[in-house]
Amino acid sequence: MNSHAKLLLLGLIFFQCSRCDYMGLHLSLELRIAIKSPTPWLISREDLLSVLPKNAIVAEIGVAEGQFSNSILSLTDPIKLYLIDCWEEQSFSIYPEYRPQPTQDGYYELVKQKFGRDSRVEIIKEYSDKAAKVFPDNYFDWIYIDGNHVYEAIKADLESWLPKVKDGGIIAGHDYVVRKDFGIVSAVNEFVKKHDFSICYLTMEYQDGVKHPSYAIKVKK
Numbered sequence: 001m002n003s004h005a006k007l008l009l010l011g012l013i014f015f016q017c018s019r020c021d022y023m024g025l026h027l028s029l030e031l032r033i034a035i036k037s038p039t040p041w042l043i044s045r046e047d048l049l050s051v052l053p054k055n056a057i058v059a060e061i062g063v064a065e066g067q068f069s070n071s072i073l074s075l076t077d078p079i080k081l082y083l084i085d086c087w088e089e090q091s092f093s094i095y096p097e098y099r100p101q102p103t104q105d106g107y108y109e110l111v112k113q114k115f116g117r118d119s120r121v122e123i124i125k126e127y128s129d130k131a132a133k134v135f136p137d138n139y140f141d142w143i144y145i146d147g148n149h150v151y152e153a154i155k156a157d158l159e160s161w162l163p164k165v166k167d168g169g170i171i172a173g174h175d176y177v178v179r180k181d182f183g184i185v186s187a188v189n190e191f192v193k194k195h196d197f198s199i200c201y202l203t204m205e206y207q208d209g210v211k212h213p214s215y216a217i218k219v220k221k
């Protein structure tokens with residue numbers, strides 16, 4: 001191989017590695033399901049909020065102490081924001097649901113204090129799958145999924161909330177990153193492939209030195 005060919009090969013390998021790393025897929029090649037993805041990259045999930053519909057009907061599934069709920073309210077001014085969380089200790093999964101009950105109770109009280117008087121907000125203390133059943137089909141402009149992060153839970157969340165999102169709406173969520181205790185990348189990619197959707201945005205932020213990207217899927221019915 002001549003030196004030009006070697007340089008070209010090295011360049012290609014570098015490009016491929018950096019792409020994989022950005023997509024958080026560097027750990028497991030088997031997760032690289034080919035999906036449609038125009039994928040504009042955004043710096044942070046606050047930037048994602050800036051491109052999502054304003055004055056919309058929105059749900060955040062997995063709220064904790066309402067940190068991101070605050071951003072949703074201030075950056076998108078929704079007509080209605082449903083804050084859905086079980087606020088219950090779930091010892092069966094490692095992260096982030098394993099929070100002792102006193103912590104969960106404290107977060108629930110905090111969320112009620114912060115948002116209870118905001119007429120745009122409805123707080124629903126319920127498990128995600130049960131909460132989804134309460135809403136009519138094609139109701140939400142967009143939703144943000146950040147509840148239980150294990151594969152089965154994300155898969156169930158995506159399928160149970162899909163009918164509730166309007167045609168042309170967005171299903172977004174947190175932690176599109178490969179970690180041994182998360183199943184988000186696999187569940188999201190399988191879901192996108194199965195329904196022939198596309199990932200329309202990915203963010204690339206770190207929090208405390210750890211990658212925490214968000215994804216957004218465009219729904220087409």
Ligand SMILES: C[S@@+](CC[C@H](N)C(=O)[O-])C[C@H]1O[C@@H](n2cnc3c(N)ncnc32)[C@H](O)[C@@H]1O
Pocket residue numbers: 060061062063064065066067068069084085086087088090096097104126127128129146147148153
């Ligand atoms: C990572 S925290 C949410 C953080 C929040 N979205 C933010 O960015 O500020 C995950 C939350 O999901 C909740 N959760 C876990 N499994 C759930 C389920 N099946 N249904 C509803 N909430 C769930 C947990 O109680 C926890 O408060």
